[in-house]
Amino acid sequence: MRQAVLVIDVQQGLCEGEGAVFDSAxxxxxxxxxxxxxxxxxxxVIVIQHESGPGYLEHGTAAWQSAHGLEVQPGDHRVRKTTPDAFLRxxxxxxxxxxxxxxxxVCGMHTEFCVDTTTRQALARGYPVVLIADGHTSAGNPALDAAQVIAHHNHTLANIESFGPRVRPVSAADYRPDAGSTISSGRPSGSAKKV
Incomplete structure (x- = not known):
């Protein structure tokens, strides 16, 4: 089954300051x-970057740039977004x-916002999702610390059945890519491999 990796909002502004995410490095x-x-x-590999108005992930600012240490290659695709849903507009x-x-x-930053919303939208659009269980993170909130947010979403997203396609949490170490195979039209074919 032909995959694409969505790297969601791994941006410098989310890795520093008072609202820095847990275990960014x-x-x-x-x-x-x-x-x-x-x-x-x-x-x-599709690198998705959130952008807002002045003061928070403003396009082109240092905070908006990919986070220090994130490996982005010239052949990677780029998508800009303005909402938690990477599909919307x-x-x-x-x-x-x-x-x-x-x-x-799916992997990236702000588990309970952009990772969650994009994952649910992917399911609604018919895409099964491999969620990198230790490859998304949060800053936490007054009700749950970051580790609890991550664990909660790994469990909750994996247990949504009503969309049809499912979420499979997999650790980064256990991830095995599947490029699928192609026929002359360029459409994917062949059977799915298990991750």
Missing amino acids: GVIARINTVTRRARAAGVA TSLAPLLQELGVQELV
């Missing part, structure tokens, strides 16, 4: 493991269609 290292394997197997859906993607691998 460790999460970035694990995401790099996933994207290296993906690129080596011919799986597309963005180029993501047509890009996935153009690439013939059948399954998404």
Whole structure:
């Protein structure tokens, strides 16, 4: 099943200051493991960046840039977004269609916002999701610390059945990319591999 890796909002502004996410360096290292394997197997890597108005992830600012340590390659695709949903008013859906993607691998920042929303939208659009269980993170909130937010979402997203497609949490170490196979039209074919 042809995959694409979505690297969601791994941006410098989310890794520093009062609202810094939990274990950013460790999460970035694990995401790099996933994207290296993906690129080596011919799986597309899509780097998604959030942008807001002045003072928070403003386009072009240092805070908006990819986080220090995140490995981004010239062949990676880029998508800009302005809401927690990476599909809403963005180029993501047509890009996935153009690439013939059948399954998404999701990792990134702000588990309970952009990772959660994009994962649910992917399911609603018919994409099964491999959630990198140790490759997403949060700053936590007054009700739950970051580790609890992450664990909660790994459990909750994996137990949503009503969309049809499912979420499979997989650690970065256990991720195995699947580029699928193609026929002459460029459409993916062949049977799905288990991650």
